Amino acid sequence: MKILVCISNVPDTTTKIKFTGDNKFLDTTGIQWVINPWDELSLTRALELKDDPKSGVKSVTVLHVGGAGSEPTIRKALAIGADDAVRVNAEPSDAYFVAGQIAEIVNREKYDIILCGIESSDYNGSEVGGMTAEFLDIPSFSSVSAIMIEGGAPVLTREIDGGKEIIATECPFVAVVQKGIAKEPRIASMRGIMSARSKQIRVFEPVQVEALTEIDAFEKPQPRAACKFVDPENPAELIDLLQNEAKVI
Amino acid sequence: MTRQIIFALTLLITLGVFYFTIVRIVRFFRFTRPAFPVRDFGKRFSLMMKVAFGQSRIFRKPILGLFHALVFWGFCIILFGSIEMVIDGLSGTERALRFLGPVYDFIIASGDIFAVLVAISIIVFLARRLFFRVRRFEGVEMKSKSHIDANISLTLILLLMISLLTMNTGYVGYNHSEGREIYGIFPVSSILAGMMQGFSVRDFLMMHEISWWTHILLIFVFANYLPYSKHFHVFMSVPNVFLSRLDPLGKLENMESITREVRLMMDPGTAYAPAADTSPGRFGVKDAEDVTWKNYFDSLSCTECGRCTEVCPANITGKKLSPRKIMMDLRARMKEKGPGMVREGRGFDDGRSLLGNYVSEEELWACTTCNACARECPININHPSLIVDMRRYLVLEEASAPGELKSMFSYIENNGAPWQYPADDRLNWTRDLKFRVPVLSELAGRGEKPEYLFWVGCAGAFDDRYRKVVRAFAEILNHIGVSYAVLGKEETCTGDPAKRAGNELLFQMQAFQVIDLLQKYGVRKIITTCPHCFNIFKNEYPGLGGDFETISHVSFLNDRLRDGSLRLSGSSLKDVRITYHDPCYLGRANEIYSEPRALLKAVTGDLAEMKSHGSFALCCGAGGAQMFKEAEKGDQEIFIRRTADALETGAEIIATACPFCMTMLTDGLKYKNREEEVRNMDIAELIAGSL
Numbered sequence: 001m002k003i004l005v006c007i008s009n010v011p012d013t014t015t016k017i018k019f020t021g022d023n024k025f026l027d028t029t030g031i032q033w034v035i036n037p038w039d040e041l042s043l044t045r046a047l048e049l050k051d052d053p054k055s056g057v058k059s060v061t062v063l064h065v066g067g068a069g070s071e072p073t074i075r076k077a078l079a080i081g082a083d084d085a086v087r088v089n090a091e092p093s094d095a096y097f098v099a100g101q102i103a104e105i106v107n108r109e110k111y112d113i114i115l116c117g118i119e120s121s122d123y124n125g126s127e128v129g130g131m132t133a134e135f136l137d138i139p140s141f142s143s144v145s146a147i148m149i150e151g152g153a154p155v156l157t158r159e160i161d162g163g164k165e166i167i168a169t170e171c172p173f174v175a176v177v178q179k180g181i182a183k184e185p186r187i188a189s190m191r192g193i194m195s196a197r198s199k200q201i202r203v204f205e206p207v208q209v210e211a212l213t214e215i216d217a218f219e220k221p222q223p224r225a226a227c228k229f230v231d232p233e234n235p236a237e238l239i240d241l242l243q244n245e246a247k248v249i
Numbered sequence: 250m251t252r253q254i255i256f257a258l259t260l261l262i263t264l265g266v267f268y269f270t271i272v273r274i275v276r277f278f279r280f281t282r283p284a285f286p287v288r289d290f291g292k293r294f295s296l297m298m299k300v301a302f303g304q305s306r307i308f309r310k311p312i313l314g315l316f317h318a319l320v321f322w323g324f325c326i327i328l329f330g331s332i333e334m335v336i337d338g339l340s341g342t343e344r345a346l347r348f349l350g351p352v353y354d355f356i357i358a359s360g361d362i363f364a365v366l367v368a369i370s371i372i373v374f375l376a377r378r379l380f381f382r383v384r385r386f387e388g389v390e391m392k393s394k395s396h397i398d399a400n401i402s403l404t405l406i407l408l409l410m411i412s413l414l415t416m417n418t419g420y421v422g423y424n425h426s427e428g429r430e431i432y433g434i435f436p437v438s439s440i441l442a443g444m445m446q447g448f449s450v451r452d453f454l455m456m457h458e459i460s461w462w463t464h465i466l467l468i469f470v471f472a473n474y475l476p477y478s479k480h481f482h483v484f485m486s487v488p489n490v491f492l493s494r495l496d497p498l499g500k501l502e503n504m505e506s507i508t509r510e511v512r513l514m515m516d517p518g519t520a521y522a523p524a525a526d527t528s529p530g531r532f533g534v535k536d537a538e539d540v541t542w543k544n545y546f547d548s549l550s551c552t553e554c555g556r557c558t559e560v561c562p563a564n565i566t567g568k569k570l571s572p573r574k575i576m577m578d579l580r581a582r583m584k585e586k587g588p589g590m591v592r593e594g595r596g597f598d599d600g601r602s603l604l605g606n607y608v609s610e611e612e613l614w615a616c617t618t619c620n621a622c623a624r625e626c627p628i629n630i631n632h633p634s635l636i637v638d639m640r641r642y643l644v645l646e647e648a649s650a651p652g653e654l655k656s657m658f659s660y661i662e663n664n665g666a667p668w669q670y671p672a673d674d675r676l677n678w679t680r681d682l683k684f685r686v687p688v689l690s691e692l693a694g695r696g697e698k699p700e701y702l703f704w705v706g707c708a709g710a711f712d713d714r715y716r717k718v719v720r721a722f723a724e725i726l727n728h729i730g731v732s733y734a735v736l737g738k739e740e741t742c743t744g745d746p747a748k749r750a751g752n753e754l755l756f757q758m759q760a761f762q763v764i765d766l767l768q769k770y771g772v773r774k775i776i777t778t779c780p781h782c783f784n785i786f787k788n789e790y791p792g793l794g795g796d797f798e799t800i801s802h803v804s805f806l807n808d809r810l811r812d813g814s815l816r817l818s819g820s821s822l823k824d825v826r827i828t829y830h831d832p833c834y835l836g837r838a839n840e841i842y843s844e845p846r847a848l849l850k851a852v853t854g855d856l857a858e859m860k861s862h863g864s865f866a867l868c869c870g871a872g873g874a875q876m877f878k879e880a881e882k883g884d885q886e887i888f889i890r891r892t893a894d895a896l897e898t899g900a901e902i903i904a905t906a907c908p909f910c911m912t913m914l915t916d917g918l919k920y921k922n923r924e925e926e927v928r929n930m931d932i933a934e935l936i937a938g939s940l
Binding site: 012016032188 | 507510513514532644645646647648650652655656658659663664669670671673754
């Protein structure tokens with residue numbers, strides 16, 4: 001059984017986001033790029049499955065759609081334990097485009113389980129997983145919080161309102177995973193880092209898929225107003241502020 | 250002549266058995282790894298004189314220490330007589346060393362008195378073991394074998410002293426009755442012989458002969474029993490002290506194997522080259538063959554006295570860690586695996602290992618690296634370095650660590666701080682200050698070079714409480730007109746929490762990055778308000794090429810106070826009782842005890858000490874990366890215990906000088922519902938308030 005883990009290259013979650021070019025593009029200067037946190041968790045789960053001889057998982061491949069600049073992130077995934085990596089050499093313009101590229105690779109290389117994080121922490125589109133399954137005409141499962149493989153058969157747990165849904169399915173399928181899929185992201189061991197240096201990253205040129213969307217502009221949320229402290233001995237000031245400034249009473 | 254032959258044969262058997270035993274132990278050293286080089290013999294000699302012969306560590310418990318010191322000194326003196334007995338036994342002479350004259354008289358007289366003092370001490374020790382419940386003699390590692398072993402050794406020593414006294418009494422009595430000359434002076438035995446009025450010449454002779462043989466045979470038995478018992482320290486402790494690591498306790502060795510890998514990774518030419526065929530050995534310590542020769546030497550020297558475990562903050566709050574157990578485990582594991590390695594080489598695998606079958610991960614993750622154990626050990630055993638070496642195995646080889654620590658590693662890797670905050674916010678603490686805090690890149694842009702770099706640290710930049718401390722410190726710097734600058738957004742974690750959590754790779758990546766940056770700016774002197782950053786700059790960066798003069802904020806302030814450049818205009822706290830909590834990384838790690846106290850005495854007239862302070866101080870519980878994880882299971886949190894110590898002094902202010910101690914003690918005050926009456930403040934804040 002072969003697992004494909006799709007990874008996004010996203011700005012570190014503490015990054016102060018800035019835009020350029022009429023707020024149409026992300027300003028990438030000084031950004032530290034990391035593996036999308038949800039993808040990191042799916043990679044962790046995929047490796048856990050591979051570590052368990054009963055699962056029948058033989059290999060874990062990571063796939064990334066992006067330029068050569070994202071290779072450090074791919075190496076990180078290899079260091080954490082992925083067996084090999086595929087990079088589609090194209091800027092990920094929108095979810096439809098990326099899903100099309102992933103589907104092409106899956107068709108070419110035949111993976112049994114395709115894992116996507118529930119969203120990427122940069123654009124939060126939450127679309128690639130479902131679209132990929134449509135391209136491939138295979139089932140997709142959203143909000144997956146656990147994947148087990150029992151006797152060769154995958155069993156998925158989905159988070160639903162007020163409870164859990166447990167589904168038995170067959171390969172191939174796409175699982176769109178959320179937090180809980182693995183307890184915490186696996187870190188790279190020294191041997192992992194050393195061997196990642198020489199693991200193969202295969203690069204494919206993109207296939208023709210039209211992007212369906214175009215970004216008009218980004219807008220940052222209003223910064224939070226500063227907190228005002230009122231002396232506890234002075235309730236009149238508090239009442240005044242609530243009445244005249246906040247206008248809530 | 251028959252007597253000499255019998256003696257020679259006995260001695261030969263003794264030496265033969267001893268040789269056999271020692272060879273069996275020593276042969277395992279070849280499976281150990283190299284440690285620090287043994288140089289500076291002058292320093293080592295004076296350390297040996299102080300710690301071993303001066304018993305300085307033993308005297309940290311003054312009363313019991315005295316009893317032990319008497320036994321130790323007694324042994325040294327009595328050894329002289331034992332050597333003489335061997336000469337006499339082999340050559341048939343009587344008191345062969347008597348030609349030494351007055352020196353001989355002095356040594357023999359001292360030995361005669363020490364025999365009584367040692368006997369009394371041993372009776373005290375036996376009584377303590379048999380009739381009192383001494384907490385440090387208990388613990389999971391203390392099996393009944395350990396107790397029996399101790400009692401056998403003590404009994405043997407007691408018998409040795411009794412036989413020595415009866416031998417001397419017989420000698421004095423016989424020679425006196427016969428009118429023969431007595432060689433040596435016997436203050437105690439002369440009295441004893443005088444008391445034995447009814448004894449005939451023959452009785453005294455018999456007494457001497459029986460005692461002589463009993464004494465020497467007991468020595469032979471004792472010498473051969475020791476290597477199989479915890480009392481092996483009789484042989485091992487003096488060399489172990491002589492071979493001590495001479496660096497400050499706060500220093501953890503840098504791993505050279507990791508330095509090689511980091512250099513490969515950072516060099517664009519080799520960053521993506523395949524790993525070298527000659528794979529380095531295991532990273533960190535998993536089993537007996539991964540330890541250094543010094544770790545093994547330490548384990549052989551350990552007396553199981555439990556002074557380390559008794560002061561271990563993890564152990565006394567009910568956690569599984571016991572530093573003594575770590576040493577005993579290593580000794581036992583080497584004994585178990587060593588013979589297999591002798592047969593089949595280093596690759597021998599019995600399916601067991603030190604880490605796992607002897608030491609659990611839970612024990613390792615409980616350590617705060619406070620160095621109380623290493624500071625207390627009477628023979629300079631270093632437990633924390635071995636504990637961290639085992640953490641290194643877990644992290645570097647198994648990629649295993651408590652979840653919170655894995656997150657901490659990711660934060661350092663991604664955003665350069667052990668918490669999830671952006672580097673862009675690193676100067677937020679300077680907002681609203683009435684003066685501008687100089688930033689190094691801006692000064693460099695203008696071609697200016699400040700004298701000091703003020704290293705703010707991640708807590709100073711991001712922790713709400715400690716931001717106030719670095720603001721106070723900057724106010725002082727500004728007030729006395731120091732030429733300084735901060736790195737601001739360019740600052741990043743020094744790698745301390747990663748290193749102490751076993752992630753040497755991440756530490757060195759951070760360290761090389763920081764060193765490059767500081768060298769780019771030509772930084773020479775660093776002042777820091779964080780003892781953890783201070784320790785790592787002072788002790789661990791030099792080995793990676795980062796030689797900076799590093800000064801902790803308390804030392805800096807104390808120097809300014811003494812040279813008069815820092816003048817306090819009068820403190821409002823003159824009558825306020827203040828107690829000082831020693832941060833481990835200033836105190837035990839780097840021996841900074843008096844500077845903070847001198848500063849506090851400038852602020853208050855009522856400095857109260859906690860029951861454990863200075864080098865005895867209890868850790869706050871946050872060191873060794875504990876700050877970033879939940880405490881291991883125990884019956885109490887360390888910070889609560891330490892807060893209780895502080896509150897016991899009746900102080901209104903608990904002063905400290907470390908961001909982690911600050912967090913822990915502030916939490917402790919909240920836990921005890923005392924945050925209204927008692928304040929927790931950094932020394933910098935107290936000084937800034939008295940400007």
